[in-house]
Amino acid sequence: MLKCAAWLGWEMESNWTEPGLFLIYSIIKPVAGAFILVLMSFVALAVGTGNANLGDSALFAYLFIGNAFFIYVANVLFGCFQVIQSDREWYQTIRYVYMAPINYYVYIVGRAASKVLIATMATAVTIAFGVFALRIHLEMPLWQIPVFIVVMFVGLLCVVAIGLCLAGVSFLTAKHVHGLAEGIPGLFYLFCGVIFPLSVLPGWGQSVGRALPITYWLEAVRRLMLPQSQLAGINTGLEGTDLAGIIGLLAVSTAFFFLLSILLFQWTEHLARKAGVIDMMTNY
């Protein structure tokens, strides 16, 4: 079931063009996003310190890695919560898929899987560019690789769970996919310390950030990939918690969101069925 939904998602994502062009398309957007940060950092360093060598800047490495892994968040969240609305409003196939003897929750996870694949390619290209062109120094001892895999798995599970919460809400909303697609990742982008340390935010903003699991996911990824000597010079706002603590917080918040996604999805699905709006058309 999951495999079929993932295959369907991939076909729907990529069937409009040649594979090569699709690959370029999938990569060029996030890489351009990363370049914006490169140029902003370059300008800040050039006018601020006179030394615009990005490879020397620990802060730049910190934000570059955060931004590279945020590609997953933007893609997977959109991949989850656009499913219902695109099937309902655009393809108008939701009534057939919904009536099929499948678990609709699992179907959405499968559809989002293609986005995970695309995000993986884009993240890999972005990081490779950072390492080879911008001379960002990464450091991951062998023993940390299994930890990194676990952190990636738990982090992605968390992002999918948040996406499923939003997908559930979209059962009941008019076609606001673009607003949600921009707004929800925008919240995470701002409050999770993706492109700047959490400590730069005002106190209340830091509190919001500490309540969001993506903050811990990105922090764990950075601690596993960047040299400790570089991180030591940055006031991340999470120095008081060691790596095990960060991973623990990530695991607990992921479990919370996973449970919430099941409950919220069932509840909103129930409300949508009761109101008869599973296959409603917004018509504006």
Place this chain on the structure above:
Amino acid sequence: MLGRAYPRVVGGNREPSWIFFETILPLLSIAAYVFIYKAFLTDPSRAATVNALVGYVVIGGTMTAFWLNVLWSMAAQLYWEKEVGNLQLYMMAPMSRMALLGGMAVGGMFMTSTRAIVTLVVGVYVFGIVLSVGNPLLILAVFFVTLIALYGMGMMFASLYLLYGREAWNLSALMEEPIFLLSGFYFPVGALGRMVALGASVIPATLGLDALRQLMFSVGGAGAKFYIFSPEVELGILLVSAVVFLFLARGALAYLENLAKKEGRLTTRHQ
């Protein structure tokens, strides 16, 4: 033209949630970019520099509303109309097709301006940006000529997008971040290097933003060494761009109509 502009002017404010999505949510990404500069430039003696750079981000972030409107509500519009079955009605109606595109542009400008102004005012207030406005008339001239050139480009794309069929959605998506990068929406465009910046000047937002930043912040400020031309020269180039894009839009529309008559599949959906 007024008939096509009307639904955008009225309809744009009919769904209150859209106003929230299109004014408050863009501020989130603007805020994130603002904090990058604040993270790099912590020295209090750099306050003027930070002010200018934060101002650049807010102005660029405001301009994204217009660029996104050009992409999704101008360039992709005729494609959407085809998909929902309205295009044949437009084509049969006894009116100029340029007036149709013009109406879309005028309505789009109005609708987006309401959101952009809110974003700009809130952005300036929240981040405490100090503007240094010396020539307000020139600012207005640059702003409106930039909009005309941008929407002229959108009118041209509207016809071309129809030829790309299902790729239209992806084409618009592809012209978001890469154009934000090339046009320097969040940093002075000269940082890309003079040759790249000159090439990017084909997109009206590039020169428009560069001129507005020079006119709203002191020229000796943060990005002085990254500016391309003087605002007056940039206004001249934008004027030429506006005229050229309107002519190109007319040409693209004529080409499309001709092709439609020859092939007879202009309104065929899902291809």
